[in-house]
Amino acid sequence: MSWKRRTLIAVSCVVALVLSAGGWVIVQHDFDIRAERVTVTGGAQPLQGTLALPERGDGPFGLVVFVHGDGAATADRDEFYRPIWETFARAGYASLAWDKPGVNGAPGNWLDQSMPDRAAETEAAIAWARGRPDIDAGRIGLWGISQAGWVLPQVAVRHPELRFMIAVGTAVNWIRQGEYNLRAELRERHASDDEIAAELRRRENDLSLLRAGASYDRYLAATADSPPMSADRWRFVGKNFRSDATETLAQLRVPTLLLLGEHDLNVDVAETARVYRESIPASLLTIRTFPDASHNIVTFDLDKPDSLRSFLVALFAPRSLYAPGYLDALREYAAQPPNH
Template sequence: MRDRRFAVTGRMLLWTLVGAVLLATGLGGVTVWQNTYALHEERVVLRHDGQQLDGVLARPETGEGPWGLVVFVHGDGPVDATHDTFYRPLWESLARAGYASLSFSKPGVGRSEGDWLEQSMADRAEETLAALAWARARPDVDGRRIGLWGASQAGWVLPKVAARDKGLQFVIAVSPAVHWLRQGRYHLLAGLRRDGATAEETAAALRRRETTLSLLRNGASFEEYRAAVGDPGDMTAARWAFITTNHRSDATPDLPALRGTRVLLVLAGHDINVDVAETESVYRRILPASRLEVAHYPRATHSLVDHEVEGSQWRLTLTAVLAPRKLYAAGFLADQARFVQRLNGGGDAE
């Protein structure tokens, strides 16, 4: 399953060019102000599995701690520690609730060593466990108030981590995937409907999918895949290897590990990547109602961006430059802060 739409902020080159234009027309001060956050960011390094991972610890701007901590687990793709700055409004909101945020660039991204395309979901869980152990060794982190925040593909990682780390205070699962193959089919059909595909085009896409699944079941090489499907599109040998490793992923057997943890499940109304109805059904069936909170954002896309904003290139660009906090669907940032603050018996965050 691919969740590229969660990386809507990856268009940084375009934003930079627009920012330059705004600077030239006298709006530079507004741009700088809107992209300045009430955070103290520290570059940090984690050694894991013989490789160096580069990251950011974003602490509240005032106070001395020790802080609660949210460890971020990325979705699909070559995501850096800040998710091309997309995480910063969220970090700021969590900081107002008294929590720091910790995020590492994926292996092979930025200054992190390795290659994320060589990882299994179990590998990603081990990496997250290493980040948790690193954080608990810091005097400015309150080890009793540590949780995970993960999006999309992280749905296969979060419960694996919870099964090994019983000290987690909470898990925030944003647009999480459950079953790789079912989600892939859902994503394919939803995309075809969005694009107005004909019945013939839909049938052809499903036939190609069945060919791909047969090749995966048989452990075919990338060369065999390319020979069978013809034009591979944007599929590469490395991506094919990643899919071969992970296509059997299913969160269902691991989700019972979250039964003792407070879970916030975040679902979007315009999600074409994840079947949110299935995700909610599975989470509600497995997790006790007393430990599960479900938050719906009817106007949001998979990335939790307002669907009208994400659907317009000029609105997306201008919002990202002039008002990045408004990229997210209405209420999302405040709700994240309120969730972690309520865990500690606090009032609502601003």
């Protein structure tokens, strides 16, 4: 066989492999949903949202309203939510989420919001959705992650008619959560005792400034943070660092599913589980903990954004990012009859 022919065969094989891989990626990112961009009105400002309807059927469908965690977030959290939306669609539910204010061209600035502001925003989204003919107003639930733990209970207490509340990796007390997160991340990178002590002193200094209502200039002059928080972030933390969900959870009468990752570096899941059990009637509460799962209920080894393996799994098998059983747990819970 001539070298030209061998080269042609090799190139053809590479091209076929690339085309095959490209086709696989397209299939894996083709979720069984109809995603529609919407403008949610009725709140402090319009919200740029995505309504993900089941691929088939005219409805009316149940609805899961999504509440983001901390940070700038697009409606689908950079596609991270899409496998979850597909999961709820298979249970007969649409999903609604929105770009945080100031993100992706949305009006406003999410760092101007308090947790009550975020709860009011969520209530406005529920009211807006109830006006749509393709949404069943009697089958609306909540899904929220992390910082949403200070938002979901406020909404659910004011709306006991909600079908369910699904809380993922939620904390109870802002200050305790921050210390737990700091200690856990330091342990994860095997920090020395001296380094841990120094970081705790730095943190306590910032808390003293927050408790004193210090201005941003005073914070900059006194902090050891490297880099320091932005002015917007400092104001945001100042509005919210006293957040605690304990009293609100004690008033909750909505069926609740609490989902926790055993290897959560952000939230003390043992404390969260204990407080939820002490606060919510056992008949309304289901708790499930996933072994070797992260804060996001992603397999811990894959919850590393700079990892090539994580990137490849997200590209070629995005549903496989999540801990085994997580998506099934969501679908099965949503599909149960009311008052489960």
